[in-house]
Amino acid sequence: MLIAMLVAQALAIPNDTPGHRAMQATICSGDTAKVQALALDLAGTGDPEGFIGLGWLEETAIPSVPTRAYAYYLTAAQRGSLRAQWKVGVMLDTGLGVPADSKAAAHWLRKAARQNLGAAWSSLGLLRQFGRGVPRDRVGARRAYFNAIRHGEPHGFAGIGSLYSSRSGRSEDYLRAVAWYRVAANHGDKIAREKLAVLPVLFPGEERDVSARATKIQRNHPITVAWDDGPCAPIP
Template sequence: MKCLRPIGVALGCSMLASGAMAQLSITPPAQTPAAKKEAPKEAPKPKVHSPVAKKAAPKPAAMPTPSPSPSPTTAFEDPNVDLVYGAYQRGMYKTAFELASTRAQYNNDPKAMTMLGELYANGLGIKRDYAKAVQWYQRAADAGDREGMFALAMLKIAGRGGPVNKDEAVKLLASSAKLGEPKAAYNLALLYLDGQTLPQDVKRSAELLRMAADAGNPEAQYALATFYKEGTGVPKDVEKAVRLLQAASLADNVDAEVEYAIALFNGTGTPRNQPAAVALLRKAARQNSAIAQNRLARVLATGQGAPVDKIEALKWHIVAKTAGKGDLALDEMFADMSPADRAEGEDAARKWIGSNVK
């Protein structure tokens, strides 16, 4: 089975590793109108994963000082007015912190508590502090917020803001998933599939993946597609697998784009549509999928599904090869290229690789 990764975590095939933490995507309250227009007070700061904080017992955090300007009887009187989320979405993290602090203090709002945990965990608008993030996520979880539960579980798995506690993390993920949080269901499914933290149970894993996939989670849709493709925990069904790959690819899941493109190209579980397949391969290649780059190079070199373009094909072959996806057959195809065409393809590859070096 292809490696499945926890949401927001780059871990290869190690599932939930001790240093991992998923990025939280905070959902605003229902019927949230657009936040008031406000000139940004600060430029958005990139999210940088810094080394794990020292695993000391967290000290009780002082309640953040609320901003004096908003009043509990005005700005936070209407639960449908979500200025906090609006500020967060626009990258105005200090404003989001001040408003969330006020709402958490005056209204005991669990969504505001989760927001404070998010800001502390990622160092947005305030110094990163995992211990305080744990405290705010814990308060949100105790108040029944499913996203707070999920975020707290990921911190406990990672051992950030306190010692690693996978048993407690599993309970939090289960509670969050029961409340309908798709990211929690997906990560819990990986734990059942991995069989290390929990006894391996592929049927339970499939059930959880289906729950998350039905909620529109693209990672779960892709994972469940692999289950149907291989008959893991569910009856083998290639057509269901392809439908799930299509849904995940529409949400820009790169792995799904590649596999759906291959299915379209070959007509596996879906009518053959090579132009659409090549378009998807181009998209995934530009998203740095080495598999897509290799397949696109083959298409352009052979003219199957697209006009022959050996210069462009050589470019993608070199890019894929640099990423570890070599292809001896393509090496032979390009052996008789003219020096001028080869130089043009190599130059295009160098420019692509140079512009994508992080």
């Protein structure tokens, strides 16, 4: 799906063009016929948002056609769309609609990350954390996740939580992980919410510890540009 812009305050929004705003509003209307008409119009003028819209239609069709979606996203990526570059990177890494190629995925993710797309930084952090397409590098992964947070991607918080949860069996690392997951969930991150839903209930002392840590994290790392890969409206 497209990355929907929710809030813009302090930092510049990557690729915030009239074409993107028009396409996003049309997608959020739920009218696929209008999405198709606008996408064809924009694509006809060479606007990458048109190819993104066509890719979105193929990806969300029933049944979906990921190979066609990938082709449209790749065209948009080649025309400079940061969102499409991120999407192509994710599809290459997961093998959705195209043979899996994590090295190629890292190439596209770097292109978008270098232009400050938070989602690309988050996905690049994942590759670095697990050594997919790039050398395994926990320090580099941590840096990428913090860059994701800085550029408005809540999943960066979940990435930091994942680094803590996989570091050792120490209870302190576990509580740190829960605090970072909780901040991510508070910002609407679905994966963090799913992780928290299956964790055991904390003891009162642990709950106080996690709450204090989460408050400190939110204070020290405020999100000033918020993006969400999916819903057209902020999650309450």
